[in-house]
Amino acid sequence: MNPPSPNQTVLLATSEVALPGHPSRAKPPISSGVFGMLIFMVTEAMFFAGLISAYMVIRAGLAEWPPWGQPRLPVVATAFNTVVLLASGFLMAYSRSFFKQGELVQGRRWLGISILLGTFFLIFQGYEWVQLLKFGLTISSHIYGGLFYLLIGAHGFHVFAALAILIYIWKRLEVTNNSITPEGIFPFQLLWYFVVFVWPILYVLVYLT
């Protein structure tokens, strides 16, 4: 039983590789990995746009917001958490500056710190959820809770998935002899920027207003 060929198991197909002695393909202005991720992010942006418009439509249809008898959301604690996530985003950009110069060890260090802050954000969110559930804000108690868990949960799920990929990359970078290139890391850093960028919008919409 043969595994697929090694050239096909890396992220990019052999189509990126020119054969010797033949005219090669022009280098695309945006690398394929980044291009693919950008397209994916368009879909993701529309997904969140769908959730946000659902939130606003339902909210506009209700007489009072937030409704009576529902627990209030932890605005200040989450503001702190927002800062943590934003810091994580900046550190991701900082690690990118090392990866770009080929300094994988330095880049990996800052990538790791960025991942740590992201993980802190996720755990803190989870802690808040436990508190809110104790106060009686459940997903089916009221549409208020339903929307809260839907929007924040959708974001949390993205944080979780992006962290899982980044941790995998971080782990792979442990050994110097690996097939990961700075260009291979960048798409997933972009994903992290996206996750960080969406959060303040949700924070303002769900917690502040």
Added chain:
Amino acid sequence: MSEAAAAIHTEDHAEHHEELSFLYKYILPVDHKMIAMQYMFTGLIMAVIGGYFAYVFRMQLAYPGESVPFFGIVGPGEYNMMVTNHGTIMIFWVAMPVLIAAFGNFLIPLMCGCDDMVFPRLNRLSYQIFLVSALVLILSFFVKGGGFGGAWTAYPPLSSVPEFSLTDWGASLWVLAVALEFVSFLLGGINFVTTAMNARAPGMKMLDIPIAVWFIVIAVILFMASVGPLIAGAVMLFMDQRIGTTFFLPSGGGDPLLWEHLFWFFGHPEVYVVLLPTMGIVADIITVFSRKKLFGYRTVLYTAFATGGLSFVVWAHHQFVAGIDPRMANVFVVTTVLISIPIAEMLFSYIATLYGGSIEYTTPMLWALSFLFAFLIGGVTGIYLGASALDVYFHDSYFVLAHFHYTFFPITIIGMFAAITFWFPKMFGRMMNETLGKIHFWGTFIPFNCIFLPLFFLGLAGQHRRIYNYDHFPDLATEELQDIRVFATASLVIMLIFQVIFLYNFFYSMFKGEKAPDNPWKANTLEWTVPSPPPHGNFKTLPTVYRGAYEYSVPGREMDYWPQNMPPDES
């Protein structure tokens, strides 16, 4: 794997060319051509299921309450389940996989001069998720309560409360299957656009890309940009069904109209998502068989962009009677009528391509021409429905049903047959039988018109769409109307019988047909420069492209075609 394939890149990676085991060649392939086959055969199997459902519910309408051969007595729940899943299957599990996934996978790397998709493993994952989604959908027919019966649009609260839909798990599995299918196409779509934009052969400029590839790319971009809100809506619907939220339930503060907006924001671009690949395939076929340059390549391309842009602002024309603000309805009437302009322009370009050409009536050409004819009827009747004043009367009648079957049938079925008969030699290395192909063509196209033309009149006579047995409605149970229903059903049965000829021709030709040369149709695009079927890795060397795809009958040249990769000094 053939020897030609083995010779391809011996220099740089020899280990690549050992014979792949059965598992990696057919079950878990990363080769775009094999994945295309997987999509195509899965789509064809789903088409058989969808066609069977159509047969059963049409028989019930023609002979209400009688036992249907090969099924039995049709109950109201079963009727609803079959109507719903007929629509769902034909759009999401036939049109999308065959037109976009199968032909996108097969054509994009071959037409762009590339050895595989840019992300081959993502491509494989895409098919695997698609297969799971199809299995989940099929599973949903057999759970307690039966498959979902709330129409393919799944309007809540009917779809979100088990007590209303009477299909507790059927409805949830349906939502799950649709969501999985979207994820699958998301992964496939990323691949298609990236490959066509980043991995073209040297020399192939943006305006040298064949229209078939362009239109698949535009369709995929439309899909990617519109599917997000529906995925959000599907998550909310699933939560409403399973964990007791009330996003779409007015009793709990939710808004059922919200679903309609989320659904149709995707649902209308989706029409163009499936239309554009067929339009592109037809453009390539009619230029080859008219031996003429495509009339207005840029015009055709830009009209597709215009269609794509406009398709995002027409969705509420599905909701004219749903209680939306009449002022908003006016805006959507204007955009809806506006979108017919680029589409009409595209059709005119195609007709201008035919004008003065040396037309060869081969089977693929017949399919392509019949597409233009049938889609024109579908498009023109759509203008009536796009006007809200008329739509108030036509809404949910058989007029609507006939209208969208005059768009979807040409797109899905005619487009699929056009593409299969045209690229069959390249896919399997053998020619299909032309005589059988033409018998199948007429045996499909004439009954198709006999099914759906009468339904326009039924709709004008006031026949509502979602009724299981018209005997219960004295105004609609008259003898004349019933005769029309029987006529339409009989035409459907005849059409289904003629599909046997296609299946015979397809499988017989695959194994016993005449061997196909590399370029049986004398076409210009790059896929015809490689052996039929193309070996693993497609091209011996990266081809260099010198010109656009439609240089037919260029004055002063001996040959009436001019392959894209032929250097200008050769003739």
